[in-house]
């Protein structure tokens with residue numbers, strides 16, 4: 001009825017790019033942050049941060065992991081710094097703080113829109129009696145869920161703040177999804193993971209979840225399959241029988 005195997009009793013949804021259109025806002029904030037940093041370091045001839053860089057090194061990962069992974073891909077290693085570093089500090093935390101300042105500004109200016117197909121899917125999953133959790137690497141998860149009026153569907157939330165507090169490994173490690181399944185009281189085999197990021201479907205596969213749905217928002221269906229998706233759809237409503 002909702003496009004999942006009969007053994008599935010719980011859904012673990014990523015947030016940005018799966019339930020809400022905020023993934024592109026994050027990507028924009030990251031691009032501005034990294035381009036500013038690289039220009040400051042290398043001058044006008046700097047090598048820009050690309051959509052491919054975002055998909056490979058940043059998308060789906062906790063903030064500091066994204067900074068570290070991308071910089072490493074360019075052969076740059078910076079000190080970690082601390083969470084209250086100023087936004088112009090040349091540290092992993094400073095760069096992450098600059099990105100957060102920008103993404104919050106962009107979100108405030110443009111607002112948060114849930115995907116209509118995702119709202120329909122959440123309603124159908126709830127109707128079918130499935131348990132629902134949101135598992136996002138974003139420390140802004142609660143704010144985004146509230147702004148999109150989606151908190152009403154969510155029985156458990158594992159977000160960037162929980163990941164930091166409980167010292168969980170970020171996606172592509174399965175730990176945050178495993179914490180989501182645990183919070184709902186289900187075995188990973190009984191849970192379906194819904195993800196738009198390569199790191200996210202990889203986490204779903206690594207955790208031995210019962211079903212991994214890749215949500216293809218960025219023309220990367222093949223990559224989502226390669227990283228572990230059992231099925232790839234363009235929109236969650238594609239899984240519903242009565243589209």
Ligand SMILES: O=P(O)(O)OC[C@H]1O[C@@H](O)[C@H](O)[C@@H](O)[C@@H]1O
Pocket residue numbers: 015016023026027058059060061062063066100103136137138139140141160197
């Ligand atoms: O910087 P935040 O809001 O804590 O989010 C961390 C990551 O959260 C993920 O949901 C996004 O896909 C990433 O783009 C983002 O970098």
